[in-house]
Amino acid sequence: MFWLVAAVLLGALVGAPPPVAAAESAVVVPAPAMNDAKAAGPLQTAVLAGGCFWGVQGVYEHVRGVRQVVSGYAGGDKATATYEAVSAGRTGHAESVQIRFDPKEISYGEILQIFFSVVHDPTQLDRQGPDSGPQYRSDILKAFYTAEEYHQDFLQLNPGHPYIVINDLPKIDSLRTVFPAYYREPPITVKGN
Numbered sequence: 001m002f003w004l005v006a007a008v009l010l011g012a013l014v015g016a017p018p019p020v021a022a023a024e025s026a027v028v029v030p031a032p033a034m035n036d037a038k039a040a041g042p043l044q045t046a047v048l049a050g051g052c053f054w055g056v057q058g059v060y061e062h063v064r065g066v067r068q069v070v071s072g073y074a075g076g077d078k079a080t081a082t083y084e085a086v087s088a089g090r091t092g093h094a095e096s097v098q099i100r101f102d103p104k105e106i107s108y109g110e111i112l113q114i115f116f117s118v119v120h121d122p123t124q125l126d127r128q129g130p131d132s133g134p135q136y137r138s139d140i141l142k143a144f145y146t147a148e149e150y151h152q153d154f155l156q157l158n159p160g161h162p163y164i165v166i167n168d169l170p171k172i173d174s175l176r177t178v179f180p181a182y183y184r185e186p187p188i189t190v191k192g193n
Contacts, residue, residue, distance in 0.1 A: 026174035032109030049094035049139035050120030051128025055168030058155030061187035065105030074141035081145035089133035118174040
């Protein structure tokens with residue numbers, strides 16, 4: 001992710017146009033064949049890994065029925081759950097998000113349909129957009145460790161950041177276009193506001 005940001009900033013200094021958008025196009029997957037009926041009950045949790053957690057978190061903060069989305073790490077040990085260690089690609093962790101959602105408003109199957117339609121292309125092995133390495137793999141995980149505070153709500157706090165503009169805002173536009181019934185504005189934050 002850092003090479004792309006550096007290229008955009010260097011290009012801006014010399015007056016070059018920004019690179020073409022790197023975000024993948026939305027590919028609508030069918031609704032889940034087996035899906036839990038929406039019913040009142042306690043909040044449920046899903047942990048998904050799908051590339052850089054900034055964009056994954058940013059999309060789900062706009063999804064109706066989602067109550068909280070936290071960026072973090074999953075797949076490795078608690079001792080190595082830091083951005084510096086995970087970025088090296090040797091910890092077993094993947095950048096992930098923990099999604100807490102209300103099952104009477106959105107099902108786990110619908111969470112996954114949004115994931116595979118507008119958030120992540122699972123055919124890219126250990127990669128998503130410009131990011132590569134096992135820490136950017138596709139995965140659905142149980143163990144989860146919260147990322148550092150400066151990663152939380154990164155997209156909302158930095159909407160003009162070149163990486164966000166190129167890779168993540170198009171995903172939110174796809175959510176709004178492909179799943180308008182699930183789109184909400186304003187988005188929630190880590191604190192659930």
